[in-house]
Amino acid sequence: MHKLVVLASGSGSNFQSIINSVKDGTIKGASIEALIAGKSGIEAIERAKKNEIPVYTLGAEFESELIEILDELNPDLIILAGFLKKIPSEIIDKYPNKIINIHPSLLPKYGGKNFYGMKVHQAVIEAGDDVSGCTVHYVNEIYDAGKIIDQVTVPVKADDTPETLSKRILKQEHQLYPKVIQKLLNNKN
DSSP states (O other), X not given: OEEEEEEESSOXXXXXXXXXXXXXXXXXXXXXXXXXXXXXXXXXXXXHHHTTOOEEEOOTTHXXXXXXXXXXXXOSEEEESSOOSOOOHHHHHHSTTOEEEEESSOTTTTOSTTOOTHHHHHHHHHHTXXXXXXXXXXXXXSTTOSOEEEEEEEEOOTTOOHHHHHHHHHHHHHHHHHHHHHHHHHXXX
């Protein structure tokens, strides 16, 4: 059984799609061992509690706490789902090609520090791009610069707002992330 650990800092809608995919068998042979929350009071924690998934909330000693939790859990795959803190180099070195993230653009466009959430969609619309999408990538020392695993494109409509574009991309994220997770787990067998 592959052990998954999810890190989140917000609502956790991608976390929920992973929970659902483990339950319905889209992600086979895996269990979600824990949610590591970037802060308290987030909706992702409620999602974990409803699904009886253990929760760890990071505090002021973020880096050492994260290392200690991951050492204890020894995950096969670390999944970032809206986790906004930078993963320390020590963890990246310890878990090579075992940490993945999903980003709401077609990387390398609109990635990097401060490009998250609605800021990404606003930038796409302001640039006049006719296509956007989402990207799953490995995590390295530079925000959103790890090797791309898979992408899905989404057309940008003439009347799109950041909110309408975000909704269409999020639907694709919820399908792409579980598919990529299963593919990576298949490669570990």
